[in-house]
Amino acid sequence: MANPLTSSLARLFRDRAKPTSLRRLHKEGFRTVPVLDIAQLEELVGHAIEKVILESTDDPEEGMRLARTAQVEFLKMLGNPGAIDRTSQDLRREQDALELNLQKLRDSLESARTDLEHQVEERDRAAVDLFRSGLDESVTEIWGHALQTYGDESPAVPAALDHVRGSIRDSVMALFQRIISKVQPTRSEAHAGGRVELLERRVNKLTGSLDHARQLLKRLRERKDGEIDGIASIYDEVQGLSGREENYEQRKKLLADVFQLNLDIRKDIAAESKGAPTTPNASAV
Amino acid sequence: MSKKDSALVEDKPEAPVESKDGGKVRETPDKPEGVLYVGIDLGTSRTSVAASNGVRETVASYVGYPKDVVSRKALKVDKLFGDEALEKRLMLDLYRPLERGVIKFSDTDNPDSPEAKANSRAAADLVRKAVALAKPRPDELVYAVIGCPAEGSIKNKKAILDAAREVVDSAMICSEPFAVAYGLDLFFDTLVIDIGAGTTDLCRMHGTMPAPEDQITLNTAGDHIDSVMMENLKKACPGAQFTVHKIREIKEKFAYVGNQRDPINVEFPVEGKPTNFEVSEVVKESCRSIVPPLVDALGKLISTFDPDFQSKLKNNVLLGGGGSQITGLGEALESEMHAILGEGKVTTVEEPIYAGANGALKTAHDMPKEYWEQLR
Numbered sequence: 001m002a003n004p005l006t007s008s009l010a011r012l013f014r015d016r017a018k019p020t021s022l023r024r025l026h027k028e029g030f031r032t033v034p035v036l037d038i039a040q041l042e043e044l045v046g047h048a049i050e051k052v053i054l055e056s057t058d059d060p061e062e063g064m065r066l067a068r069t070a071q072v073e074f075l076k077m078l079g080n081p082g083a084i085d086r087t088s089q090d091l092r093r094e095q096d097a098l099e100l101n102l103q104k105l106r107d108s109l110e111s112a113r114t115d116l117e118h119q120v121e122e123r124d125r126a127a128v129d130l131f132r133s134g135l136d137e138s139v140t141e142i143w144g145h146a147l148q149t150y151g152d153e154s155p156a157v158p159a160a161l162d163h164v165r166g167s168i169r170d171s172v173m174a175l176f177q178r179i180i181s182k183v184q185p186t187r188s189e190a191h192a193g194g195r196v197e198l199l200e201r202r203v204n205k206l207t208g209s210l211d212h213a214r215q216l217l218k219r220l221r222e223r224k225d226g227e228i229d230g231i232a233s234i235y236d237e238v239q240g241l242s243g244r245e246e247n248y249e250q251r252k253k254l255l256a257d258v259f260q261l262n263l264d265i266r267k268d269i270a271a272e273s274k275g276a277p278t279t280p281n282a283s284a285v
Numbered sequence: 286m287s288k289k290d291s292a293l294v295e296d297k298p299e300a301p302v303e304s305k306d307g308g309k310v311r312e313t314p315d316k317p318e319g320v321l322y323v324g325i326d327l328g329t330s331r332t333s334v335a336a337s338n339g340v341r342e343t344v345a346s347y348v349g350y351p352k353d354v355v356s357r358k359a360l361k362v363d364k365l366f367g368d369e370a371l372e373k374r375l376m377l378d379l380y381r382p383l384e385r386g387v388i389k390f391s392d393t394d395n396p397d398s399p400e401a402k403a404n405s406r407a408a409a410d411l412v413r414k415a416v417a418l419a420k421p422r423p424d425e426l427v428y429a430v431i432g433c434p435a436e437g438s439i440k441n442k443k444a445i446l447d448a449a450r451e452v453v454d455s456a457m458i459c460s461e462p463f464a465v466a467y468g469l470d471l472f473f474d475t476l477v478i479d480i481g482a483g484t485t486d487l488c489r490m491h492g493t494m495p496a497p498e499d500q501i502t503l504n505t506a507g508d509h510i511d512s513v514m515m516e517n518l519k520k521a522c523p524g525a526q527f528t529v530h531k532i533r534e535i536k537e538k539f540a541y542v543g544n545q546r547d548p549i550n551v552e553f554p555v556e557g558k559p560t561n562f563e564v565s566e567v568v569k570e571s572c573r574s575i576v577p578p579l580v581d582a583l584g585k586l587i588s589t590f591d592p593d594f595q596s597k598l599k600n601n602v603l604l605g606g607g608g609s610q611i612t613g614l615g616e617a618l619e620s621e622m623h624a625i626l627g628e629g630k631v632t633t634v635e636e637p638i639y640a641g642a643n644g645a646l647k648t649a650h651d652m653p654k655e656y657w658e659q660l661r
Contacts, residue, residue: 018341024635090361230420231338233321238428240653250472250492251651257494258648259656262457266660269443 065212072216084220091217098210105206109199116192123189124180131176139169319425323453324646325415326432326461326639327445329383330482330507330533330607332411335642336419337650343638344414345370346482348407349377366414371530380407384483384508388444409448416452427453428657430649432461432641455657459648461641462488463495465605465634468644474597476586478579478618479641480608482507485579489586489598501586505578507608510536514571522562525553535568542573543613572611580621587626599626605634605641 349370351357356376390401449456462477622629
């Protein structure tokens with residue numbers, strides 16, 4: 001199983017690493033430093049995660065889900081906003097694509113179900129029509145024969161036979177409809193039914209993937225404030241020279257000059273847009 | 286400075302208290318919001334950022350946008366920065382928006398040309414990226430000082446400010462060498478050399494804001510070394526194929542001047558076959574090409590300074606910027622200064638990549654509240 005962690009680890013380590021100079025290390029008394037290649041780190045973490053996942057489940061799909069969850073947690077631990085944002089974007093795109101596919105599948109499923117219902121209705125209607133016409137024909141023939149045989153015995157016989165004929169016809173039709181509802185589907189109906197079942201399974205699977213993508217996004221959103229909102233400044237208020245610094249007056253003057261030159265630039269920008277001459281000093285900042 | 290403007294500078298509200306040395310000082314003003322100060326060194330080659338939340342980051346000054354829908358789909362992002370952009374350049378419209386320290390085409394008469402607009406957009410995205418690298422909290426005010434070349438034009442400074450103002454609450458710019466000097470508290474009789482990729486800025490610090498005559502900007506910087514190395518390699522490695530990116534890679538790994546060091550073996554394709562070349566002399570000579578113009582410019586700044594302080598200035602040269610990482614450059618400059626100017630002492634900054642950003646951060650931190658608010 002490919003571990004999705006491995007593709008981004010090297011970049012993450014590089015992003016998180018703080019560069020320092022050899023000169024500084026030397027100054028701090030370091031003579032030798034242990035060096036672990038970033039590719040080795042990547043390999044170690046990737047293998048560790050993969051091993052744990054494979055041991056914890058026999059289901060590769062479930063393993064992949066666990067790996068992705070581990071990736072999200074790993075990103076959070078690294079606190080790399082760029083990588084987290086990229087992953088969030090990827091997940092959102094994946095979620096959008098899954099939702100789109102799911103909608104299409106649901107539409108297909110609905111359409112397949114309707115087709116199947118139509119097929120069954122059509123089949124039932126055709127069978128009932130055929131049975132009804134056959135029944136009518138048979139009953140007419142039997143009643144014709146009965147009338148010929150018993151019609152002369154009493155004037156009430158034809159009316160009684162007509163009354164019984166209607167009841168028998170209705171009962172037989174009801175019995176037929178009960179039987180037909182238990183008839184095995186035809187080949188085309190079985191095919192349509194199989195398609196519906198397949199689509200239902202695909203919908204279930206996609207719904208599972210979508211739920212997982214949503215859970216991962218939720219997990220990413222549940223980062224601590226510091227991770228989601230950046231790193232707080234050490235200052236709660238505007239600083240400015242406190243006056244306790246050495247060379248306070250010089251600093252104050254230099255900063256006033258920097259400010260003034262910036263102000264001149266703003267004025268020049270404004271003047272430029274009106275076609276007025278610019279301040280020569282502004283270029284010194 | 287007009288009277289009104291002077292008033293803006295000098296009549297700011299202050300509550301004087303006694304400092305430890307007895308001088309009148311101003312109390313730190315109160316303000317409820319959190320404030321993130323950001324110092325940005327917007328360089329031709331690298332953009333570095335230092336912030337008051339402890340973040341220090343650097344990114345190569347490249348911005349790339351997917352060339353087409355297919356690239357966009359493959360990359361899954363709308364823009365890439367730094368080395369990542371460089372690695373995937375075949376799928377990108379790649380911009381290095383700064384050239385010789387200024388935004389490309391910002392100085393032309395046609396700022397509305399497609400090239401100017403594209404580079405301005407890339408520069409704005411680069412500044413946005415630099416601020417994002419500082420990881421600001423959404424509820425904090427972001428005050429940024431951006432270091433830019435000493436001799437940048439007004440048009441270019443406007444372009445940088447325009448880019449910054451979209452993403453920060455208030456922005457100021459200052460000259461890069463000034464930022465380096467301010468960050469290291471070197472205000473008096475110091476000569477700062479800031480060797481970037483596009484320009485080398487020299488600045489004479491004498492306790493006041495450097496005037497135009499205190500600053501010289503040279504084009505003999507990192508990109509110049511690349512060009513020289515390209516020509517030298519063409520001669521030294523016949524048939525070899527290489528790009529400017531490969532040359533930069535070699536320079537960043539092996540750049541040196543001075544005494545012979547270990548052989549530098551690199552591999553270039555020759556008619557499709559990887560071939561090994563030893564290029565130590567080429568690297569050395571190419572890197573050395575910036576030394577004479579640098580010492581010449583130092584001579585100009587020194588010779589026009591107060592004669593009583595010229596010696597002090599010569600012996601207080603501060604070397605910073607990415608170019609200061611060239612092994613042996615400080616010694617080579619000293620040696621050339623001895624030969625041309627009679628004496629010289631060069632100190633290399635400890636953190637060349639961050640010296641400008643650190644100085645800009647310190648400038649931002651020390652800047653009074655009223656100034657920030659007027660430039661919002």
